[in-house]
Amino acid sequence: MSDNTQKSQPIEVRFRGGGFAPKSPRWVGFSVFVVLIAAIEIGTQSGFISSLTLPKPSDVLAAFGELWEAGLLFKHLAPSLSRLAIGGAIGASVGIAVGVMIGLFSYVRAGLVPLVAAIFPIPKIALLPLFVIWFGIDEASKYALIAFGTFTPTVVATYGAVDNVDRSLIRMGQSFGLSWFSIVRKIVLPGAMPGILSGLRISLAIAIILLVAAEMLGAEYGIGAYILQAGSLYDLERLFAGVVILSLLGVILSTIIGLVEKRLLAWRS
Amino acid sequence: MDIRLDAISHAYGETEVLRDISLEIPTGRIVCLVGPSGCGKSTLLRLIGGLERATQGRVLQLGTPPADCLNPLTYIFQDFALLPWRSVRGNVSLVLEDHGIRGARADAIIDDVLARTKLSDFSSALPRQLSGGMKQRVAIARALSVNPAVMLMDEPLSALDSQTRELLMDDLVALWTRQPFTAVYVTHNLAEAVRLGHRIVVLSRRPGEIRELVEIDKPLGERGYGDSDLEAIQKHLWDLMREEARAADEELLDV
Numbered sequence: 001m002s003d004n005t006q007k008s009q010p011i012e013v014r015f016r017g018g019g020f021a022p023k024s025p026r027w028v029g030f031s032v033f034v035v036l037i038a039a040i041e042i043g044t045q046s047g048f049i050s051s052l053t054l055p056k057p058s059d060v061l062a063a064f065g066e067l068w069e070a071g072l073l074f075k076h077l078a079p080s081l082s083r084l085a086i087g088g089a090i091g092a093s094v095g096i097a098v099g100v101m102i103g104l105f106s107y108v109r110a111g112l113v114p115l116v117a118a119i120f121p122i123p124k125i126a127l128l129p130l131f132v133i134w135f136g137i138d139e140a141s142k143y144a145l146i147a148f149g150t151f152t153p154t155v156v157a158t159y160g161a162v163d164n165v166d167r168s169l170i171r172m173g174q175s176f177g178l179s180w181f182s183i184v185r186k187i188v189l190p191g192a193m194p195g196i197l198s199g200l201r202i203s204l205a206i207a208i209i210l211l212v213a214a215e216m217l218g219a220e221y222g223i224g225a226y227i228l229q230a231g232s233l234y235d236l237e238r239l240f241a242g243v244v245i246l247s248l249l250g251v252i253l254s255t256i257i258g259l260v261e262k263r264l265l266a267w268r269s
Numbered sequence: 270m271d272i273r274l275d276a277i278s279h280a281y282g283e284t285e286v287l288r289d290i291s292l293e294i295p296t297g298r299i300v301c302l303v304g305p306s307g308c309g310k311s312t313l314l315r316l317i318g319g320l321e322r323a324t325q326g327r328v329l330q331l332g333t334p335p336a337d338c339l340n341p342l343t344y345i346f347q348d349f350a351l352l353p354w355r356s357v358r359g360n361v362s363l364v365l366e367d368h369g370i371r372g373a374r375a376d377a378i379i380d381d382v383l384a385r386t387k388l389s390d391f392s393s394a395l396p397r398q399l400s401g402g403m404k405q406r407v408a409i410a411r412a413l414s415v416n417p418a419v420m421l422m423d424e425p426l427s428a429l430d431s432q433t434r435e436l437l438m439d440d441l442v443a444l445w446t447r448q449p450f451t452a453v454y455v456t457h458n459l460a461e462a463v464r465l466g467h468r469i470v471v472l473s474r475r476p477g478e479i480r481e482l483v484e485i486d487k488p489l490g491e492r493g494y495g496d497s498d499l500e501a502i503q504k505h506l507w508d509l510m511r512e513e514a515r516a517a518d519e520e521l522l523d524v
Binding site: 168169171172174175176177178179182186187190265267268269 | 339340342366415
């Protein structure tokens with residue numbers, strides 16, 4: 001048997017260790033967009049896709065151009081961005097503060113975790129009428145809706161991140177006699193930062209969804225109002241132009257968080 | 270400053286971990302705690318430094334620590350416990366900042382301890398860029414920076430490969446020879462114990478009790494890798510522990 005194997009032709013060992021390590025090559029994501037839009041354009045031009053099903057991408061672009069030329073783009077974009085910024089900032093900062101407190105204090109944790117669990121699944125849009133009664137029909141109710149919507153996911157992500165901070169680092173801080181405040185500021189918060197930032201990614205996407213919902217219910221200007229107007233006229237080109245703006249907004253926000261992560265979390269990787 | 274353990278017993282719920290431990294830790298000497306895994310030697314170390322409270326008995330400081338001592342009881346951990354977001358320098362300065370030592374005074378201390386641990390060239394490196402041995406040297410530098418009266422070392426070399434361990438042992442001996450420090454050194458590695466310990470405390474398996482105290486008079490500087498008299502002591506220690514270690518290995522963990 002052994003003689004036999006020695007004499008037979010050597011066989012190269014088959015490589016079987018590949019795969020399971022996805023990378024994202026550049027431009028692939030971009031090409032998917034280009035191919036998809038080109039396919040829709042060709043389909044709508046040739047009549048294969050009826051104009052009632054989908055608007056022509058070129059017409060959407062034209063609607064976008066009109067918006068730009070009429071100077072309405074910034075008239076709609078500016079109030080939307082300020083609502084997003086103010087509401088999101090309030091929700092995220094209160095959320096991070098409450099999340100850190102839940103992560104640090106037993107009574108706050110015992111008292112607030114069930115409450116957060118109870119308000120997390122409420123569709124915040126359903127509460128808009130309530131916010132209108134509380135804060136009036138103006139900007140304040142929109143800020144409140146967006147803040148409330150970003151608050152809950154931020155809280156959950158933050159206290160999870162604080163729980164995950166390496167306890168041995170906290171013991172180390174205590175063993176060197178660091179003050180409680182120093183341990184929180186220099187060990188707990190930086191250690192929780194990765195989890196807080198990935199929570200913010202989700203919270204800010206939710207903020208965009210709620211922004212549109214708030215504007216649909218009562219706003220003269222804003223991306224949401226623009227989409228609502230277009231939708232009620234079945235003006236699909238303008239509706240899609242509005243949707244594209246929202247998508248771009250999401251991509252930009254996610255890129256910004258990516259840059260912040262790169263800067264603040266350079267110590268990882 | 271000496272440390273005295275006065276009849277320490279400790280239990281986690283129903284599980285008795287340590288039983289009636291009384292021990293003196295004299296100034297300027299290294300006391301090694303050895304014993305089979307799960308005998309409570311790391312718990313004892315946490316009790317000595319005040320990170321845990323003993324169920325019974327007391328840990329006493331005899332005398333006052335020197336005036337320039339910022340943190341009398343200072344740990345060195347097995348997993349290094351370095352902040353990954355701070356550079357080598359930042360990790361050392363972390364423990365000085367709370368004592369109000371900043372700027373030029375802090376720089377002087379940091380430069381001194383980094384030089385003593387041969388890390389001067391790496392002061393701006395992040396922990397993830399360092400090898401295990403270097404990380405532990407940063408932790409040692411951090412401990413030295415607060416001028417501890419007693420160093421509490423919890424298996425400081427156990428996470429390192431054997432060559433790095435030898436090198437770091439030499440470094441520790443050199444540090445001690447230059448300026449003798451008091452230390453409690455927990456290890457499961459008997460070779461480390463006979464190289465670094467002036468007094469070796471052998472603990473039994475759980476509940477940990479003191480089985481034997483072994484004194485080694487040979488000066489640290491004269492001990493070397495594979496000395497025959499040290500080997501003999503090491504063999505004696507192993508004979509004491511062999512059966513216990515086997516029994517400890519076969520215990521279920523959660524009973």
